[in-house]
Amino acid sequence: MPDTPTQQQDRRRRLVRTTVNRGSAYLVLVLFAAVMLFPFVYMATGAVKTPSDTFRYPPKVLPRVPLVAEIDGEEREVFSLDFGSGEEPAVLVETGVAAGLFVDPDNPERTVPWPLDLASETGSTVTVGGESLSTFDVQLVAGTETLALQRNTVVGRFQQLDGDGVTYAVPRTATPAETIDAQWSNFSEVIGLRDLDRALTNTILVTILVVAGTLFTSIMGGYAFARVRFPGRDKMFLAYLGSIMLPFIVLIIPLFQLMVGLGWVNHIGSLVWPFLFNAYGTFLMRQFFIAIPKDLEEAAFIDGAKRGRILWTIFVPLSWPAIATLATFMFLYAWNSFIWPLVSINVANADNFVLTLALQQLGGTAGESPNLLFAGIVLSVLVPFTVFAFAQRYFVENVATSGIK
Amino acid sequence: MIGRGPLGAPPDSFTMDTITPTRTADPAKTDLPLGLMLAWRVVVAIGLLAAAFGVAFAVGIEVEGTLRWVFTAALGIGGVLAILAIQWTRTMVHRGRATGFFLDYLVAIGAAFAMAQGADLFNGLDTAAARFNDSALFLILIVVGWFVGGFAEKTKRPALVRRIARSTMAAGLAVLLVSMGLLPGLVEFARRLTQADVFIPLAIALVAAYSARLLWSERAASSFGTNQNQAEVMDGFFFVSPNLIGFLVFLAGPLLVSLFISLTDWDGLTQASFVGLENYGRLFSDAAFLKSLRNILVFGLVAVPASVIPGLFLAALLNSKLPGMKVFRAIYFLPSIAGVVGVTLIWKNLLNATVGFVNYGILRATEIVNSLTGAEFEAAQPLWISGSSVALFSVMIVFAWQQLGFNTVLFLAGMQGIDPSLYEAADIDGASAWARFRSITVPLLKPTTVFVVTNATILALQLFNEPFILQAPGPPNGPSNSTLSPVIYLYQNAFQRFRQGYASAVAWALFALIFAITLVYFSRQDEEGVLSA
Known part of the structure; x- marks a missing residue:
């Protein structure tokens, strides 16, 4: 005997209701399961972290170690820097390069430390934050920009690991490249x-x-x-x-x-x-x-x-x-x-x-x-x-x- | 005559008087070494009475205060019983056998204990543990044998497999014991046997054990005319004795001593002075104790509902026969398995104010809310463990998180006892899931709910581990006493300030509180008719 339209409708409504009910039941269960499990996951990954990795901010679940590259039989720390097409691994090849800390006159929040050799004075000045600074044409990786010299500093020269790109950054603040690795020796x-x-x-x-x-x-x-x-x-x-x-x-x-x-x-x-x-x-x-x-x-x-x-x-x-x-x-x-x-x-x-x-x-x-x-x-x-x-x-x-x- | 009644039937009233010894054997015809037994009875009587006098006047034995009189009384009663046992043995009545047996049994245990103390066997466990550190891997042999035995029924030749399993386990145990230094241990023990404080108790223990064995035998039973009921009484006391001795020595005894200590001013080392109820009087004017009570009440009012209410709902979801529920149940139960020290230490790191995941999560969640709504909420970054206003709240989080799964499983067990036909009837009436939960599950689950709440409350009142571990290495009472609980206060008084009398009063005050809650629980259960059913 075929169902009447109202019976069909009724059945469909019940099916929707059961699905929604079950779905929300599983959602609640999974949510609580996550709350119950997370501390244990954090414990398990924390057990194979390096000491400094446990103190990082923002905190990460998976254990990370600094990436190291071997260059001429020497272990070198790898950094993650921009060579014009996103972040790429690089190594520090020279330190103490005389540089200036340049500031963007249109956006004083943005500062760039860059070698003075790659900057040429334009002769004009600009007032940034109530200070009169002389401007330079700076050859950045992405192209030349006109920036104001705030003060002198030193930077390090970084060599791209998988290419011949070169960039400059302050080694102390450069982002180290990391890889996920477990310290079983803990x-x-x-x-x-x-x-x-x-x-x-x-x-x-x-x-x-x-x-x-x-x-x-x-x-x-x-x-x-x-x-x-x-x-x-x-x-x-x-x-x-x-x-x-x-x-x-x-x-x-x-x-x-x-x-x-x-x-x-x-x-x-x-x-x-x-x-x-x-x-x-x-x-x-x-x-x-x-x-x-x-x-x-x-x-x-x-x-x-x-x-x-x-x-x-x-x-x-x-x-x-x-x-x-x-x-x-x-x-x-x-x-x-x-x-x-x-x-x-x-x-x-x-x-x-x-x-x-x-x-x-x-x-x-x-x-x-x-x-x-x-x-x-x-x-x-x-x-x-x-x-x-x-x-x-x-x-x-x-x-x-x-x-x- | 008392027969064996049906199981669970109210027991007939038993007294020693209802058991009339019936003489079935002629003492003259017994093949027991009667002369030797009588001589031994005399030795035991003299020994016990001498020991009673010795303890009473502390001849070479240092026993403090009240305990001395307890020991004297116990030994004295033993001595008197031993004298009576001489007469009962001579007339060969069952009473002689029973009294003699239990005296010998207790003398054997006491002497064996003295021997073990003299030979330092109890603390020999330290040495065993040191050796066990190197040989614990042999445990795997035993575990493997156990598992093989478990699969025996599924194999073609179960008898053979079981034998292999058994010999593997036996070999594992033997190797383990040998590698733990059983042989050098025995040699060392043999060497210590030459000491008088080992040799003499050992000899007494052996003779007493032999005499007890003799009196336990069928031969003795028939010679002394023991009937079946008398034999049953002896069996009963014998089977319950390991438990009973432990109960008296490690529970009932200490309980009475604790009550006594709470009436004294005692540092745990020097002579205690009796102060009556002074300690209890001081409790009510002790700001720190009152603070600890207030903390624990606030704690209970938040942490108990936080661990019970979600548990009820989770259990209702788990009870819904959907696939995968056993996995969820197992996950929720994990914190109860892991142990409070481990999980509290994990939470201590999660709650770290600067680099912890909890504060980072709050920050990210606030950012997401702000970007979605355009609002400019400031993310709260509490100090958690070290903030005096939130330290207790941190403890609540850890407690509720750990207790939640346990409560869920309790609720689930209660729900599985509800008659499924009730739900079927509700289904026919077209009741919604929420209506079924409200009008069937919740009312019928009331006994379970009362138990869960009582259990969680009692646990909350005894709060100690979580704040102690969270606050370490600082003092467990937390910033401005914010996590001071009565048990922490007790611990600090008893083991750091050495005010054991006052600490005992704290313990008894807390016990009274817990006892009152238990009584309320039982009266509620009685209303439900659970106990009478």
Whole structure:
């Protein structure tokens, strides 16, 4: 049955509306994605810039280095100058050429430094800015112009790189020619000179131990709270649940004193041993275990298996999603924790730094070289980003479950 | 008699009294080394009581103030239980087995801890970390083995592949441990065994562990006539013990100590003097603390909505099943992965007043607007981090930027829990996207919204990292205290001015504030019927 004109019109209108809606939805999403990504792009390109390139104004995203040409076995800086047909690469061949600073009488803002040899006095004068100046016929690249001599100066003679054109400019203010090039050596420098590799491996070690330890204690505790009945269990669990809301800062002073008392302060152990127990992890595992059907363990009980065996051979293999979720949570927690390492590890003890501390120190002291700082940040996010790429599901899962805690 | 009830059912009330020990075995017929066990029980009882006296009168042990009495009480209770356990062991009741086991277990852990402290094992991690720096690459072997194992099911011979994967991981771990200096470490440990403060605790730990193992065995269970429920109680405490010990030592204990410290005047080094509530009283007249509270309120009022409201809209867009949404979700989530220190340092450069991209962007945007409209706006070039009027605003930008993706994913998870048939019904009624969002998504998302706002508020109240890093190397309180937050004030008082009593009072004041907000959150959730559902 063919559509009536009104139906067709209606359908077309709906199509237009959907397209506009979708288009604007994508526009908003892309806009926010750009805002989210730009700092990371800036970080990544900043990591391969030269120090002076990080301070340029206007700022540029891509890393640039001055162009260098080899002339007669010698490295020469290349400038970008006008030879009559736009900017072209050129090298400085002679300095200290006697010149005059000529000013355009019709446009006093425009000044040209040019050799006096290429200018001939006309004999007339002109008043520029209340000053009486004599005028010259100056042979510029584009042609001869009549300009007024303001004062004497010196210029450099520049030779066109791909031709035989010659032009003059003040070397100090001439625009250097640039090329886009990455300074990969920044990474080796930040690893070698700033010992960031030590902070990196320390962080890896601390993270592995904290994740493994928390998984172990959380699996044990979660199982006890979910499946084993003992007096006081539910009150204990409630206390655990409450402690999730406890801000860490309340514990920071007594924990620091405890570390001092045990002699662990300023040692890597202080970043590991107190953090092998996590109420949130226990809660997460308990919630997962409690949903596992009871029949599965009944059979094992009848066969005379003990609870430890049942936990590790039946519950744990069934709980990989929860374990992975908890592992990602603890991974981020351990990898990115800052205030506790700051309190516990002495600033002078760089051997025991973790990445967050090392970066903070680098950011606070290496003000003259943000490129090295960026290289360090790239190193610090490389591992989390890789893990995220492989386990995105569990990161998102973790956020979703934190919403029901 | 208590059976195993259905899962999640309200637990039967458990007390030790409901469990009546039933004697099923004749003590005379047991094959346990009863004499030795009794002797060991006596040794434990004497040891614990002696330790209690030792701590009480500080014989060769330096334990400060109140903590001494806590230790004395704990050891004393242990000692009394140990004496009772002697009698219970003699009569072979289950109580003897349970008490004996947990005493031995705790003694073993305590002695092992003392041994590890004596041999400096805990701080041996420093040496391990130094070696790990050279051998971390062996981790790749383990990771490769892990991945190979993950693909085992997809191959023709999964059992073989899994075995290869497992041996690769084992080999990787072995090589890693050896290259981290496991062998020299063991030699060094053996050398330290000759020290009395290592050897004696180690011997105690070994004997206690052996005794615990013996009491844990099936043999002991039948000899002591343990029934199934009693066995379950022992299992329960055993499984929860690693967590429970950690919880008491590193959370509950410090929490109480923190409360006590907040009632004292203490520099963290010398003797503390009890001052009652004086620290709390001082808070209300401390201009800097009040300033930090005001900063954090202003901060929260701007940064929380700035990170929550766009998150809600972005989540609604992401929920629209269009292609590519997972990519956008991943991009928005990146700042939460990257870690606050790194991203704050990036923003510190972006916000640089002279060469930063933010001010350059403002300049260019103004130029474009001016050339399009012919207006002559002056481009604002704020000092950002170093400007006293905009420093806090810089912190807000960084916080909102980092928190936004996290909130979006939270909202998205909440939206995916909404019944899709509601949207279908609205579609049939011809409701627009905006109408669906307003009358279905927003009201049904209220529990999630309350959680997101509460979570972001609690995080905002604990603001520390962003201003600390942005303002470095200057003091983190920023120009004219403009970025001073309560946690920064706490940090400065505790670790720079060594006023740990006062700093603890700041911590508890902030905790009270956070707790109040959490309570409001829970009462709101209760109204929604989320907790009771």
